[in-house]
Amino acid sequence: MIIGETPPPSGAFGVDAIAMTMRFGDFLALDNVALKVRPGSFHALLGENGAGKSTLVKCIMGYYHATEGDILVGGREQAIGNPKDAHALGLGMVYQHFTLVPAMTVAENLVLARDDVPTVVNWPKEMKELEAFLARMPFKVPLGAKVSAISAGERQKCEILKQLYLKRRFLILDEPTSVLTPAEADEVLGMLRGMVVKGELTILMITHKFREVMAFADDVTILRRGKLAGAGKLSELTPDAMARTMIGAEELTIQPPRTGEAGKARLELAELRALDDAGAIAVHDVSLTVRAGEIVGIAGVSGNGQRQLVEVLAGQREAESGEIRVAGDPYRASREEMRRHKMSLLPEEPLKNACVGGMSVADNIAFREFDHAPFASGGWWLNRGAFSDDARKKIAQYKIKTRTPETPISALSGGNVQRAVLARELGSKVEVLIAANPCFGLDFAAVAQIHAEIMAARNRGAAVLLVSEDLDELLELSDRLVVMFHGEFVYEARTSEADLTVVGRHMAGH
Amino acid sequence: MADGSIGLWTVPLAVLGGAIRVSTPFLFVSLGECITERSGRINLGLEGTLVMGAMSAYGISYLTGSPWLGVLAAGITGALLGALHAGICSLPRVNDIAVGIALMLFGTGLAFYLGKPLIEPTAPRLPAIDFGWWSDIPQLRAVLRINVMFLIGVALAPILYWAFRTTRWGLLIRTAGESSDAARAMGYSVLLIRLRATMVGGFLAGIGGSFLSLFYPGSWNEGLSSGQGITAVALVIFARWDPLLCLWASLAFGGAAALGPALQSVGVTSGYHLFNAAPYILTLAIMIITCSPKRTLTGAPAELSITR
Numbered sequence: 063m064i065i066g067e068t069p070p071p072s073g074a075f076g077v078d079a080i081a082m083t084m085r086f087g088d089f090l091a092l093d094n095v096a097l098k099v100r101p102g103s104f105h106a107l108l109g110e111n112g113a114g115k116s117t118l119v120k121c122i123m124g125y126y127h128a129t130e131g132d133i134l135v136g137g138r139e140q141a142i143g144n145p146k147d148a149h150a151l152g153l154g155m156v157y158q159h160f161t162l163v164p165a166m167t168v169a170e171n172l173v174l175a176r177d178d179v180p181t182v183v184n185w186p187k188e189m190k191e192l193e194a195f196l197a198r199m200p201f202k203v204p205l206g207a208k209v210s211a212i213s214a215g216e217r218q219k220c221e222i223l224k225q226l227y228l229k230r231r232f233l234i235l236d237e238p239t240s241v242l243t244p245a246e247a248d249e250v251l252g253m254l255r256g257m258v259v260k261g262e263l264t265i266l267m268i269t270h271k272f273r274e275v276m277a278f279a280d281d282v283t284i285l286r287r288g289k290l291a292g293a294g295k296l297s298e299l300t301p302d303a304m305a306r307t308m309i310g311a312e313e314l315t316i317q318p319p320r321t322g323e324a325g326k327a328r329l330e331l332a333e334l335r336a337l338d339d340a341g342a343i344a345v346h347d348v349s350l351t352v353r354a355g356e357i358v359g360i361a362g363v364s365g366n367g368q369r370q371l372v373e374v375l376a377g378q379r380e381a382e383s384g385e386i387r388v389a390g391d392p393y394r395a396s397r398e399e400m401r402r403h404k405m406s407l408l409p410e411e412p413l414k415n416a417c418v419g420g421m422s423v424a425d426n427i428a429f430r431e432f433d434h435a436p437f438a439s440g441g442w443w444l445n446r447g448a449f450s451d452d453a454r455k456k457i458a459q460y461k462i463k464t465r466t467p468e469t470p471i472s473a474l475s476g477g478n479v480q481r482a483v484l485a486r487e488l489g490s491k492v493e494v495l496i497a498a499n500p501c502f503g504l505d506f507a508a509v510a511q512i513h514a515e516i517m518a519a520r521n522r523g524a525a526v527l528l529v530s531e532d533l534d535e536l537l538e539l540s541d542r543l544v545v546m547f548h549g550e551f552v553y554e555a556r557t558s559e560a561d562l563t564v565v566g567r568h569m570a571g572h
Numbered sequence: 573m574a575d576g577s578i579g580l581w582t583v584p585l586a587v588l589g590g591a592i593r594v595s596t597p598f599l600f601v602s603l604g605e606c607i608t609e610r611s612g613r614i615n616l617g618l619e620g621t622l623v624m625g626a627m628s629a630y631g632i633s634y635l636t637g638s639p640w641l642g643v644l645a646a647g648i649t650g651a652l653l654g655a656l657h658a659g660i661c662s663l664p665r666v667n668d669i670a671v672g673i674a675l676m677l678f679g680t681g682l683a684f685y686l687g688k689p690l691i692e693p694t695a696p697r698l699p700a701i702d703f704g705w706w707s708d709i710p711q712l713r714a715v716l717r718i719n720v721m722f723l724i725g726v727a728l729a730p731i732l733y734w735a736f737r738t739t740r741w742g743l744l745i746r747t748a749g750e751s752s753d754a755a756r757a758m759g760y761s762v763l764l765i766r767l768r769a770t771m772v773g774g775f776l777a778g779i780g781g782s783f784l785s786l787f788y789p790g791s792w793n794e795g796l797s798s799g800q801g802i803t804a805v806a807l808v809i810f811a812r813w814d815p816l817l818c819l820w821a822s823l824a825f826g827g828a829a830a831l832g833p834a835l836q837s838v839g840v841t842s843g844y845h846l847f848n849a850a851p852y853i854l855t856l857a858i859m860i861i862t863c864s865p866k867r868t869l870t871g872a873p874a875e876l877s878i879t880r
Contacts, residue, residue, distance in 0.1 A: 144759070145757075145759050146759050149759075157757065159753065161751070161753060161754045161757040161758075162751075162754060163746070163747050163750045163751045163754050164750065164751065164874070165746070165750045165873075165874065166743075166746065166747070166750065170743060173743070174743050174744075174747060174758065175758055179740040179743065179744075180740060181739060181740050181741075182738055182739050182740070183738045183739065183740070183743070185737075185738060340870060341864070
């Protein structure tokens, strides 16, 4: 048999978490939360970032030990001390970040995940068994391929298959579709739904996509700031009601309406080519024009060259060939050119790509202008007072939550780091804005604020290039939509006329 | 040829003989470092391990009269130094490269201190097998007198290559080196895997050191190692973390190191010291050719501090 432990009886079982409280020092991450997942059901766990969803499932999986509360597995109370205990009970988790080893093959990854990896692996025998296992499964993956060589969708399928291969019958999925195209997401969730309906599996899915909740879930539990905010059958809830329960009474920034027409060409890419870290072509001779007062959205599943494209525009990577022009002038991403053309950048992972973590919020906000008046005299004597004054103003204007302007920026939450970068990049006049996944991992309030700022920049006449993996964000903001696949622009349409299924097909490369 | 003079053939023969002799410590240290680096850690301290191995092997061989016990002692010394490296690196926010440099200095210093009384006496040496009995050319016979350690090293390379693919420990070492998150999610202790990998790496490096004092050059003195330990660490990068390539790379470096003495033996004396620098020039040249600022090294374990 596949796992060494005594196999639990087959079929789906439920999990209940009763009165869960989790304290990290002074911080109350979970406050008396209850979760009831019925056997053979598809349960959605909703909540903003920081609402306590991950903490709750990590308590169930034994990564954390809840300060108070009990876990019932199949109706029986269980002490789950570590993930191995959870695995032995048939509980498995698929993480948001892949846990496959990229440099190994799919087969190696599957065998490695077992509790009883043999001292010497008999590969011919293992391959035969794996193929027999795959034949019974609803999705297929190439066993001999290296994980680094397969698509994000296939990797996600591998993660799920790994859990099924290990005979887990209660699966926790943490935002399983964040890297998938809508069609892939429907395929994967649909197949899992099929196994749930047959009574083979129970699923608890962490998500923020209402579309998937409405299409696949039976029950919903909603957390807000560590507390249970609502729970119930899906049939009794609407997306609006769920969103209100998630956000609570917080007021969201209202996005300005789209005004004005596109003007002259501002940012032009001509036959631009760039390599990735392994030396392979990542951006394949792409050409694009972004005009003033226009948002061009670049859609695509992550890993299709978007990162390298943004890095070239940001000056973090050299282009292999081709040309970038800004307002007609050749552009090589020097600081001087960025100043002259009033270019702004909101790169992904802002703490890593746009900030110096150990420096203060005020210093980070001043990066663009720190050696110019009024921040410096003669280009070298820095006027610290001007730093703090400017920072204080922007901290108030952009609602950055920081203890003082002198706090190191790495101490801020993700949303507030992004707000600080936003304050720096959009605080003065902007003619070209390049944004990459600007809202990744942020809460509703931050997302609404960032979307409003991007739209306002567009309305003021900036040319905006918005690279995002979130199709909903692109459909909401962009005037024109381009799909990037394998380093090429494979589809372009006005957003108002774009057909979601056609866009999704191009994202998957068909 | 009947008179035993083989003219310029002396040079390639001497290079070949030198390659076999000189490459043995390179081979053991690089295979050991290969294991350590595949688990996600760099142990630069292997230079110190090598010298400590040489000293302890010589001492034990002298005291017990058995060179093989000396080899074992060298391995154990190396494993202990490896455990020290891994132990310090297990502490939070400790950089493995800095610890490695410290241990390199510590190992050499300690070996010189403890090895002072060993400079005078003569210890029993490791045996060699005569594969050249069929030939009557003395130079060829000299080349074909192959030491047992080299043969063990040559056998070890394919065994490691196989083990990385088909054994549980091989897979676990690679997992720890490629994605510590994945290893942790599977419930393995990355620190423990790295501790063991660094200890095995130290064991092999110590054995490499025993070869220096017990076969070639075959005595204990403070000038015994001329940076073989460090060169072997660079060699692992050049060999792309592949044990079979480590074997070929060690032979190439051994051959380069034998170039100077070989040329001297046929009377080319000008530039002797320059030819002696051949392995280091080779190291530099290879690093310049194979590295690029624009791309990461292919095959590099993703968790290494130099690739992250």
